[in-house]
Amino acid sequence: MSRTARIELDGKSYEYPVVEGTEHELAIDISKLRAETGYITLDDGYGNTGSCKSAVTYIDGDKGILRYRGIPIEELAEKSTFIEAAYLVIFGHLPTIEERDRFATILMDNAMIDESMKKHFDAFSQSETHPMAITSAMVNLISGYEPDGGNIRTNEDMEAAAAKLMSKVRTIAAAAYKASIGEPIVYPRYDLRYAENFLHMMFTKPYLPYEPTPAVSKALNLFLLLHADHEQNCSTSTVRMVASSQANLFASCSAGVNALSGPRHGGANAAVIEMLEQIRDSDMDVKEYVRRVKDKEDGIKLMGFGHRVYRNFDPRSKILRAAAEDMFKELDVTDPLLDIAQELADTALSDDYFVERKLYPNVDFYSGMILRAMGIPINMFTVMFAIGRMPGWIANWKEIHDDEKNRIYRPRQIYVGPTDQHWIPREER
Ligand code: CMC
Secondary structure (H helix, E strand, C coil), X not given: CCCXXXXXXXXXXXXXXXXXXXXXXXXXCCCCHHHHHCCCCCCHHHCCCCCCCCCCEEEECCCCEEEECCEEHHHXXXXXXXXXXXXXXXXXXXXXXXXXXXXXXXXXXXXXXXXXXXXXXXXXXXXXXXXXXXXXXXXXXXXXXXXXXXXXXXXXXXXXXXXXXXXXXXXXHHHHHHHHCCXXXXXXXXXXXXXHHHHHHHHCEXXXXXXXXXXXXXXXXXXXXXXXXXXXXXXXXXXXXXXXXXXXXXXXXXXXXXXXXXXXXXXXXXXXXXXXXXXXXXXXXXXXXXHHHHCCHHHCCXXXXXXXXXXXXXXXXXXXXXXXXXXXXXXCXXXXXXXXXXXXXXXXXXXXXXXXXXXXXXXXXXXXXXXXHHCCCHHHHHHHHHHHHHHHHHHHHHHHHHCCCCCCCCCCCCCCCCCCCCCCCHHHC
């Protein structure tokens, strides 16, 4: 039975359809509201606004559920690889053996970036440019080397473009790091798989070969898989916004990299490590730090805690906490920051301030520890997130691209600036 919502405005009544998702999420479709009433809705931060219908990822924040294309994240984390999960996210189904092999071949064929692109990295050499800035610039630049990049007509074109972007962003990320420390770029190897190849390009030095260990490769695969998509977050909405203007895949995803760079989004995993280091290096103990957070001293927050959507627990953080413990055991690493992190989590989870506000560790609370144990430098943490999130951005770009009825994203606003002003001659101001 179709349901409607009624809105009373200025003595008149208007009806709007209720839309139900496949997981029974409910929304009021107000797309005709302005035309019929002259009113718009106001929703600062979009917390109550569904900006699109999407079939990629489902989250139930209260129950701590995350599913890619219907499959629970826990199952994928246990049984899948990043590349298989990426294929699922982008194309909507788990790849057959033939599809997986074809995708892997295109990934491998595109592992190199155009040789002439190297000169752009040279310009950044030892300039202390943040690798995230280099990554977004270089992802954008791929369009310059792929004049046909925006011209995706068939499934095969889409498959090629997706694999190209996923493969190149990994090479770009490692090269961005090398450029930022003034070392020569390391070329990909054709005998290594996706995660191993990244580790090779990151850590091989001209005088020192590097062989990734299975424990580190496994942890990296898991890290990337857990970040592959997360519904309409800030960067994914940015990608959709840019895509709605029919900007090409590379330009749209480069905008996603920039949106991800902020500390409230992708930058949080680095902020967690900085916070733990601050506690380690100061006289302050964990209890004192938590007291300062609760008193909102200097606006400090417990980084890696809280989430706009999860109000119970973040399923990714549960998986990563266990993986971090396994990895530390397997590598026989001890890290005092991990002890501080555990103490901080235990203190916060039993404190009324956090319990009442439903603040739990999010994915970034443990991902920073995992990246640190792999030897990934802190300024690369957000870049790692960007490599992982690429399938989600591509999938959301594809949804916009495939939807013939898609309109350009163009929200409205409530103007609160001055009215009726006039230009004043300069000498009278
Ligand atoms: N530490 C202390 N207090 C907090 C925290 C925190 N991490 N997060 C929220 N609060 C408080 C906030 O001050 C507010 O208190 P009050 O009711 O007294 O004003 C209350 O909890 C509600 O918070 P909010 O600001 O309405 O929450 P939000 O949904 O706007 O923000 C958030 C979500 C993730 C930006 C925020 O929790 C935060 O800044 N967390 C720390 C940064 C972080 O870990 N970010 C990574 C997010 S997960 C990665 C991803 O999926 O992108």
